[in-house]
Amino acid sequence: MSLSVALQVAQSALAARQTETSTVSRNIAGAQDAGYSRKSVLLSTVISESGQTSGLQVEGIGRVTDDALYASLLQSTAVGTSQEAILEGLEALAATIGDTSLEMSPSALLGDLKTALQNAAADPNDTILAQDLLSTASDLVTSLNETSETVQGVRADADADIADSVDSINELLGQLEDLNTVIVRGNQSGNDITDALDSRDQVLLALSEEIGITTLTRTDGDVVVYTDGGVTLFETTAREVSFEPTNTFFGTTTGNSVYVDGVPVAGxxxxxxxxxxxxYGLTELRDEIAPTYQSQLDEIARGLIESFAEADQSGGGGPDQAGLFTWSGSPAVPATSTLSSGLAADIQINANADPDQGGNLDLVRDGGISDPLDPDYDYNPxxxxxxxxxxxxxxxxxxxPRVFDAGVELDPTDTLTGFASSSVGWLESNRQSATSDLEVQSVIVSRTAESLANTTGVNIDEEMTLLLDIERAYAAAAKLISAVDNMLDDLLASAS
Known part of the structure; x- marks a missing residue:
């Protein structure tokens, strides 16, 4: 090897070690940054035209990745955030049950109503017992009204959160477009794009928290993003994600869908x-879980109106009429075995039996609440x-036993008290199941993130060891340059 080639090899080695030192320092500085992946210098050997090794060449900066683990993290994160959203909603709905010892839920108050009826039946002439019965019935109506209001409040909150989620998705897609452009151009020009790749991975991870996604990376580093339902979310440019919020929710309100480039993907x-x-979790809560619970409450309200309805006592075959418990459609009774959406918010105590509203308390015992002036519905003439x-x-x-609507996920042929108890059990079962699912999913997300960090992250001890090796290699290259310098000095001295 000639002295000039040896000097070229030493110089290229020094330049390569300088780049490696800078990269190791970069790794150490970014070790604690979220989403930072370890960087390494890509080196190649330079071969001269004569076939001799003539030094090292820095080809670029690489980053450690694990596509399988990263895809698993995206998926597990999306599942975890959906379960978290559902559990938060179920916790809010569970507040309608409250502490069972306080007996403020519709199911508990229905039990109180039975007790009050039994007491009143034992002494039907006792005004205090009759007033207690009316008070208990009023508490039950209030509970149904307020519980219904809570359910619709949960739906309204979920709808508002959907709007926030859509805003976040659009913002993240905008960031993704900017980073993707940098990466593609950097690949074409040979610039270091590793930091941009780290940032893009973090944007995709944040995006997976809002909506389940799958990704495809093309040869130029360009990424394509699909929803887990198969709709293109990003390809070169971001697709528009749109949603129209609903300001107020009632039992009959249907929330709007979320669209990606005009395709409905949620709702x-x-x-x-x-x-x-x-x-997904928010729309599931808004459109499935909360409405199902609302329907159960509506069926309890319908069962109450039916149970206390008054029949024609004259034998004339007149229609049943709403009695102690009534609604906006009175004096008619809601259609049997048919869900009346929003009835739990509409049910009320009949003013004809409430002394505070100018009614007669004796009508609870005697009948004729629907129309005190109509003798045909008087049970105690x-x-x-x-x-x-x-x-x-x-x-x-x-x-x-009565027939309830079959679409409320409870036994459709139960007693009213049994149906109300089953509704409490349904809500608690869903809440406990969601809690358990989230706990398991949190462990999966944590373990996946840890495995990815162990694979692609920075180990400070390893970087410091590598830095020592680079220093030794740098010193060796410097010695080679010194040796070549001495040899050149000797040649010049002998030539003179």
């Missing part, structure tokens, strides 16, 4: 639905003070 109209991410027949009718009706 009741979704044709290519997403199956994970916060967006002789006004017997000890008449207990009506109270017993109420008790029998509460324990009588």
């Amino acid at each position: 009741v109209d979704a044709i290519m639905p997403t199956t994970s991410g916060r967006l 002789t006004d017997l003070a000890g008449y207990t027949g009506r109270y017993q009718d109420f008790l029998d009706a509460l324990d009588e």
Whole structure:
């Protein structure tokens, strides 16, 4: 090897070690940064035209990646955030049950109503017991009204959170477009794009929290992003994600769908639905879980109106009419075995039986609440003070199997009290299941993130060891240059 070639080899080695030193320092500085992946210098050997090794060449900066682990992290993160959104909603709905010892849920108050009926039946002439019965019935109505309001509040909050999620998705897609452009151009020009790749991975991870995604990376570093339902979310440019919020929710309100480039991906109209991410969890809560619970409450309200409805006592075949519990459609009784959406918010105490509203408390015992002036619905025409027949009718009706709507995920042929208890069990079962699922998913996300960090992250001890090796290699190259310098000095001295 000639002295000039040896000098060239030493110089290229020094330049390579300088780049390696800078890269190691960069790794150490970024070791604690979220999403930072370890960088390394890509070196190649330079071969001269004569076939001799003539030094090292820096080809670029590489980064450690694990596509399988990263894809798993995206998926597990999306599942975890959807479960978190569902659990938060279920926790809010569970507040309608409250502490069972406080007995403020519709199911608990229905039990209190039975007790009040039994007490009133034992002494039907006792005004205090009758007033207690009316008060308990009023508490039950209030509970149904307020619980219904809470359910619709949960839906409204979920709808607002959907709007926030859509805003976040659009913002992240904008960031992704900028970073993707930098990466593609950097690949074409040979610039270092490793930091941009790290940033893009972090944007994609944040995007997966909002909506489940899958990714495809093309040869030029360009990335294509799809929803987990198969709709293109990003390809060269970001697709528009749109959503129209609903200001107020009632039992009959249907929330709007979320669209990606005009395709509904979340909501009741979704044709290519997403199956994970916060967006999915929120729409599931708004459109499935909360409405199902609302329907159960509506069926409890319908069962109450039916149980306390008044029949024609004249034999004339008149229609049943709403009694102690009534609604906006009175005096008619809601259609049997048919869900009346929003009924739990609409149910009320009949003013004709409430002294505070100018009514007559004795009508609870005697009947005729629907129309005190119509004798056909009077169960106690002789006004017997000890008449207990009506109270017993109420008790029998509460324990009588009836047909409920089959779409509320409970036994459609239960008693009213059994149905109300099952509703509590349904809500608690879903909450406990969501809690368990989230705990498991949190572990999966944590372990996946840890494995990815162990694979692609920076180990300070290893970097410091590598830095020592680079220093030794740098010193060796410097010695080679010194040796070549001495040899050149000797040659010049001998030539003179």
